[in-house]
Amino acid sequence: MSEIISAKNVTTAYGSRIMHDNVSFSVKKAEIYGFLGGSGSGKTTLMKTLIYLNQPKSGEIKIFGEDIWSVGEDRRNEIRLKCGVMFQFGALYSSMNVLENVGVLLREYSNFSDKEINELAMFWIQKVGLKKESAMLNPNELSGGMKKRVALARALALSPEILFLDEPNSGLDPLSSRALDRLVCELRDNLGVTVVMVTHDVDSIFDILDRFLIVDNKKIIFEGALSEIEKLENNPLEELFKMRAK
Ligand SMILES: Nc1ncnc2c1ncn2[C@@H]1O[C@H](COP(=O)(O)OP(=O)(O)OP(=O)(O)O)[C@@H](O)[C@H]1O
Ligand SMILES: [Mg+2]
Numbered sequence: 001m002s003e004i005i006s007a008k009n010v011t012t013a014y015g016s017r018i019m020h021d022n023v024s025f026s027v028k029k030a031e032i033y034g035f036l037g038g039s040g041s042g043k044t045t046l047m048k049t050l051i052y053l054n055q056p057k058s059g060e061i062k063i064f065g066e067d068i069w070s071v072g073e074d075r076r077n078e079i080r081l082k083c084g085v086m087f088q089f090g091a092l093y094s095s096m097n098v099l100e101n102v103g104v105l106l107r108e109y110s111n112f113s114d115k116e117i118n119e120l121a122m123f124w125i126q127k128v129g130l131k132k133e134s135a136m137l138n139p140n141e142l143s144g145g146m147k148k149r150v151a152l153a154r155a156l157a158l159s160p161e162i163l164f165l166d167e168p169n170s171g172l173d174p175l176s177s178r179a180l181d182r183l184v185c186e187l188r189d190n191l192g193v194t195v196v197m198v199t200h201d202v203d204s205i206f207d208i209l210d211r212f213l214i215v216d217n218k219k220i221i222f223e224g225a226l227s228e229i230e231k232l233e234n235n236p237l238e239e240l241f242k243m244r245a246k
Contacts, residue, residue, distance in 0.1 A: 003062075004029040004162065004194050005050060010059030012042070012049055019045050021218040022059070027196055027211075030188055034205060034212030035198040038243050041215045043198040044088055044166055050196070051085055051164055052076065063162070081109055084160030086151045088167050088198070092139040098125060099135040102153045109158065124153035129179050144171040152180070156187075162194045163187065169201040177201060181208045202241065214240065 005027040012020045019042040027033045035043040048054035049061060052068070061068050068079055092101045103121040106112055112120065125135055128149040139147060148171060155163060165184075169177040181204050187193040199205060205212070206226065213223040214236050222229055222236050229235055 002029050003027065004031075004064065005196070006060075006062045007050075008060045008062075010049065010061060011057045012045055012054060013057045014045075018057075018218055020056075020215070020220075023215075023218075023220045024059075025213050025220055025223050027194060030192045030194055031210045032184060032188055032195045032197070032208050034209040035196065035215065036200065036205070036212050036237075036240060037215035038240065042218070043215060046215065047164055047166055047196065047198060051083055052080060081158060082161045084155035084158065084163045086148075086155040086163075086165045086168060088170075092147060092150055092154075094139050096138075097135065098130070098137050098139075098142070098150050101139070101150055102157055104154065105158050121153070121157060124156050125150075127156070128153045128183065129176065145173065145176050148172060149176075149180075152183075159191070160193065162196065165195065165197040165199075167198050167200070169199060169204055174203075178203065184208060200240075205237070 003026045007026065008024050009022050010020060010024065011018065011022055035046060037043050045054060049056050050063065055069060063079055064082070066075065066079065068076070071079070093104065096104065099118060099121050102124055103117045106117045106120060110117070122132065122135060126132060130146060130149050130153070134142070134146065142150065148168065152165070152168065168180055172180060184195050184197070185208055188195060209226070211223070211225045213220045216236070229237055
């Protein structure tokens with residue numbers, strides 16, 4: 001399997017505060033790849049460096065084989081459009097209903113007619129497990145879990161090649177959470193979508209991640225599959241779960 005994302009010797013910082021010190025990792029095509037680590041360890045920050053929201057201090061990040069921070073403006077926009085993003089606190093536009101929120105990128109970046117945009121938005125709304133009727137609701141009429149699904153539908157609207165999800169399961173009840181995991185697997189299996197997800201959901205970690213990294217104290221302390229981490233004498237996952245349980 002070929003690498004779709006590769007990060008080499010990446011250092012990130014907020015001002016003079018180093019968040020990641022010379023870290024490297026890679027994601028293969030059609031993999032479901034996890035970013036794990038304690039709260040505040042820098043998972044969201046690391047994801048932001050992959051989607052043009054946080055420029056690394058040094059190092060190289062390649063997506064589709066291209067150094068994303070050194071390509072020209074046009075190519076940068078093309079790469080951006082191939083990446084769907086669902087943020088941790090998935091902000092929806094409060095002045096737009098669900099249908100409009102999901103269609104917002106289609107209206108901006110596609111040549112589809114309004115009718116086609118609404119049909120496509122409706123397709124994704126149902127795909128993420130929302131009822132047709134919710135399309136006309138405003139964000140303030142939605143539960144936390146529904147908002148997450150709308151944000152996911154919006155991230156999927158342009159049929160991205162890579163889907164970045166920041167804690168997609170948090171705030172969902174166990175049934176919805178498993179449904180979301182199944183959807184992620186389906187996107188990968190049927191459409192070949194590569195998924196990078198920040199998660200601390202134990203079921204997701206055990207059931208759907210192909211490989212993952214663990215960030216701790218500015219470093220990546222593990223990168224690999226569950227079967228590999230389970231062989232370690234001091235399994236960092238156990239430490240992580242203990243920390244979460246406190
Ligand atoms: N825009 C910013 N400016 C300055 N510091 C920031 C900024 N965003 C995040 N930080 C700091 O960087 C650190 C890592 O934050 P980040 O959001 O990446 O952590 P995280 O691993 O995603 O945490 P969580 O599990 O709680 O979401 C935190 O100490 C945070 O306060
Ligand atoms: Mg975060």
